[in-house]
Amino acid sequence: MSVYFTEDHEWVRVEGNVATVGITRHAADQLGDVVFVEMKSPGEAVAKGAECGTVESVKAASEIYAPITGEIAEVNPDPADNPALLNEDPEGAAWLCRMTIADPSELSGLMDADAYKALIGG
Numbered sequence: 001m002s003v004y005f006t007e008d009h010e011w012v013r014v015e016g017n018v019a020t021v022g023i024t025r026h027a028a029d030q031l032g033d034v035v036f037v038e039m040k041s042p043g044e045a046v047a048k049g050a051e052c053g054t055v056e057s058v059k060a061a062s063e064i065y066a067p068i069t070g071e072i073a074e075v076n077p078d079p080a081d082n083p084a085l086l087n088e089d090p091e092g093a094a095w096l097c098r099m100t101i102a103d104p105s106e107l108s109g110l111m112d113a114d115a116y117k118a119l120i121g122g
Contacts, residue, residue, distance in 0.1 A: 004067070004110035007119065011091055012067045012110060019068055019099045023055065026120045028090040031057040037079040037086065039064070039097050044072045046099070048106055053096060055086065068106045070099035 004012040009027035013020040028034070039053035046052045046066040053064035075097045079085050085094040101107075111119065 002107075003113065004107060005113065005116035005119075006065070006067045006110055008065050008067075009120075010064060010067050012107075013095075014101070014107065017101045017104075018073065019070065019101050020095050021052075021064075021067060021097050021099060022095040023064065023086065023090050024116070025090050026122075027062070028087050031055060031062060031086075032059040033057055034079075034083040034086040037083050037096070039075045039080070040072050042072050042074055046070065046072065055083075064096060066099070067110060068099065069102040071102070072097050073100050074098040 002014045005024065009024045011022050011024050034055055034057045036056040040046060048066055048069045050066050051063045052066040052072065055062050055064060076095050079094045079096060088094070
């Protein structure tokens with residue numbers, strides 16, 4: 001299992017040809033108290049960099065961008081039902097969606113954990 005990060009503060013956990021996507025702890029901390037989560041529906045195709053969901057907090061709304069090209073295979077209902085879960089466990093139980101990977105070569109354009117920590121000044 002490999003984990004990657006984007007400059008838009010999404011994380012991607014890859015297992016086989018499936019990518020689990022969520023927002024990073026840094027993103028959750030910057031958003032503050034999350035009050036609303038909405039993702040595209042399973043079966044919808046998304047291109048790398050395209051909007052695949054929205055997260056709203058008491059501070060701001062933020063789009064979630066597809067880190068790779070693929071199809072939404074599954075959406076986690078827990079963050080939509082309990083948005084505060086994104087503040088509690090953004091890189092675990094509050095994953096947002098699972099996508100099939102259309103082009104594995106796109107993963108090479110994502111950051112590893114060390115590069116992401118450098119990006120956020122950690």
